[in-house]
Amino acid sequence: MLALPVEYTPIRARTDFVKLGETIDHACLICDGIVARFEQTRSGTRQVTALHLPGDMADLHSVVLPKTSWALAAMSDVVLGRVPHRELVALSDRFPSLARAFWRDCSVDGAILGVWSVSLGRRAGIARLAHLLCEMRCRYGALGMVVDETFDFDLTQMQLADVLGLTAVHVNRMARELRERGVATIRNKGVTIDDWDGLRAVADFDDAYLHLDHEAAGSVGDVIR
Amino acid sequence: MLALPVEYTPIRARTDFVKLGETIDHACLICDGIVARFEQTRSGTRQVTALHLPGDMADLHSVVLPKTSWALAAMSDVVLGRVPHRELVALSDRFPSLARAFWRDCSVDGAILGVWSVSLGRRAGIARLAHLLCEMRCRYGALGMVVDETFDFDLTQMQLADVLGLTAVHVNRMARELRERGVATIRNKGVTIDDWDGLRAVADFDDAYLHLDHEAAGSVGDVIR
DNA sequence: CGGGACTTTGAGGTAGATCAAAAAGTGTGG
DNA sequence: CCACACTTTTTGATCTACCTCAAAGTCCCG
Numbered sequence: 001m002l003a004l005p006v007e008y009t010p011i012r013a014r015t016d017f018v019k020l021g022e023t024i025d026h027a028c029l030i031c032d033g034i035v036a037r038f039e040q041t042r043s044g045t046r047q048v049t050a051l052h053l054p055g056d057m058a059d060l061h062s063v064v065l066p067k068t069s070w071a072l073a074a075m076s077d078v079v080l081g082r083v084p085h086r087e088l089v090a091l092s093d094r095f096p097s098l099a100r101a102f103w104r105d106c107s108v109d110g111a112i113l114g115v116w117s118v119s120l121g122r123r124a125g126i127a128r129l130a131h132l133l134c135e136m137r138c139r140y141g142a143l144g145m146v147v148d149e150t151f152d153f154d155l156t157q158m159q160l161a162d163v164l165g166l167t168a169v170h171v172n173r174m175a176r177e178l179r180e181r182g183v184a185t186i187r188n189k190g191v192t193i194d195d196w197d198g199l200r201a202v203a204d205f206d207d208a209y210l211h212l213d214h215e216a217a218g219s220v221g222d223v224i225r
Numbered sequence: 226m227l228a229l230p231v232e233y234t235p236i237r238a239r240t241d242f243v244k245l246g247e248t249i250d251h252a253c254l255i256c257d258g259i260v261a262r263f264e265q266t267r268s269g270t271r272q273v274t275a276l277h278l279p280g281d282m283a284d285l286h287s288v289v290l291p292k293t294s295w296a297l298a299a300m301s302d303v304v305l306g307r308v309p310h311r312e313l314v315a316l317s318d319r320f321p322s323l324a325r326a327f328w329r330d331c332s333v334d335g336a337i338l339g340v341w342s343v344s345l346g347r348r349a350g351i352a353r354l355a356h357l358l359c360e361m362r363c364r365y366g367a368l369g370m371v372v373d374e375t376f377d378f379d380l381t382q383m384q385l386a387d388v389l390g391l392t393a394v395h396v397n398r399m400a401r402e403l404r405e406r407g408v409a410t411i412r413n414k415g416v417t418i419d420d421w422d423g424l425r426a427v428a429d430f431d432d433a434y435l436h437l438d439h440e441a442a443g444s445v446g447d448v449i450r
Numbered sequence: 451c452g453g454g455a456c457t458t459t460g461a462g463g464t465a466g467a468t469c470a471a472a473a474a475g476t477g478t479g480g
Numbered sequence: 481c482c483a484c485a486c487t488t489t490t491t492g493a494t495c496t497a498c499c500t501c502a503a504a505g506t507c508c509c510g
Contacts, residue, residue, distance in 0.1 A: 021433070039343045042429045047346040049339040061332035064325055069336045069434040092328075093321040100289055100317065103328040107286035110335040111294050114274040117338060118264045120345035121272040121390025125498070156456065165346025170498055172458060188456095188507085204267045208246070209294040350466070381488065395466055397490060413475080413488095 004091075006081040011074045018059065018072035025066065026082040028058040033078030034155070037070050038162065048163040049113055051075075053139055061106050063088050075155055108211050115209045120165045123204070128164045129174045130203035133184050135210065137193055142212045149193040178202070229316075231306040236299040243284065243297035250291065251307040253283040258303030259380070262295050263387065273388040274338055276300075278364055286331045288313050300380055333436050340434045345390045348429070353389045354399045355428035358409050360435065362418055367437045374418040403427070 006029065011017050018024065020039070028035070035058045037050040049070060052058040058072055063085050092099035112135075119128045133153075140151040157175070158168040166174070175186045183199040185192045193199055231254065236242050238258075243249065245264070253260070260283045262275040274295060277283040283297055288310050317324035337360075344353045358378075365376040382400070383393040391399070400411045408423040409416060418424055
């Protein structure tokens with residue numbers, strides 16, 4: 001259906017490849033790896049506001065808001081597909097249903113961020129970490145990337161801290177706690193869910209907000225590839 | 226331009242008028258008052274994820290995600306304009322630029338939520354409150370509703386606590402602190418900014434994320450009215 | 451084999467929670 | 481216009497989750 005001129009670019013782990021306040025003319029499709037959207041305070045501490053997995057468009061909203069109010073960082077080695085805004089605008093002009101798919105994608109992004117806000121504002125550290133693992137289990141699951149209740153989610157504890165609004169030291173202790181409770185194990189190169197129901201209970205997790213049930217349409221990434 | 230069939234409905238203060246998990250067929254334009262979007266944990270504590278002022282569409286994303294993963298509550302007496310999804314879909318089908326305006330509106334909503342997440346995850350209570358006041362000052366300002374550095378922002382401290390991810394007791398102490406530092410005064414029926422630069426410094430505030438500069442297009446509410 | 455990044459553990463400090471109760475508003479009916 | 485009930489604000493005292501600082505242990509890569 002769509003032969004878009006996607007420009008593939010490899011990005012090294014821990015590179016900030018979109019800066020705050022830049023005006024950009026393309027959107028980033030994640031082909032491989034993990035990308036974090038983040039912002040920071042004046043003192044320099046970071047808060048990650050989204051994690052993007054393969055198939056996600058990391059900054060589809062940049063099509064309608066080309067001046068960024070956030071930045072993007074590669075959490076692992078990443079392969080990016082850069083899609084010009086121009087093409088996406090043309091496409092959304094021609095196909096209203098596609099325009100709505102883009103709009104929907106940005107809305108799901110917002111729904112996820114809403115749930116993260118609840119974690120940041122109202123959940124204890126242990127539940128925040130558990131909740132993140134639940135979400136990642138579901139999202140990797142939808143990509144068919146969970147084998148034996150194990151998936152490759154390889155962030156350093158410092159990176160996790162920036163996602164969870166905690167310090168690396170506290171993340172370490174919470175990870176130990178989850179391991180000792182027998183619900184999940186965070187290892188180098190991969191997370192294993194040892195007790196899904198137990199983990200969900202700790203996290204107070206309900207997957208409805210991920211909107212993974214979407215009738216056949218799949219992700220925006222699917223449409224483009 | 227657009228004579229949409231808007232159904233006006235008054236809502237009493239502190240009513241939850243859209244429930245979690247509902248499937249809705251209309252979007253809510255705020256004509257008067259303040260509406261909070263919120264979610265809650267199993268234990269019942271709430272986290273507000275957006276505040277909507279007059280002219281805002283509180284749940285434009287429901288057009289593309291009709292099954293809610295959040296709820297709406299009236300923080301004050303509110304006048305709502307209900308707009309059928311059907312009409313908005315028809316409109317976005319016919320006018321691609323309007324579809325993009327809706328998409329943009331949802332993206333700004335996401336940008337604001339991102340900044341709130343940074344506050345929740347990385348800022349101390351005093352800065353969170355200061356940041357919220359800065360944002361409200363800017364948003365009410367854009368509506369022409371700030372007179373003498375004072376605007377009508379009348380939430381109880383418990384409601385503020387649900388926005389800021391704090392307890393009401395702590396909000397009270399932080400409000401006192403801001404008053405004692407001479408930067409802002411929270412009073413019944415209204416907030417006064419006593420020292421804008423001072424408040425901004427406490428908050429670490431930069432208004433770029435609000436995207437208030439939009440070239441003439443104005444808010445989605447403007448388009449509909 | 452050596453150096454740098456990451457993880458793990460410990461000890462002590464603090465922002466904010468929790469619990470409790472008094473003071474100040476606000477609205478209602480008589 | 482007052483009395484009463486109810487909500488909201490304010491203040492105090494104590495507790496705890498999480499931070500900070502520091503150092504040792506582990507892993508990884510050249």
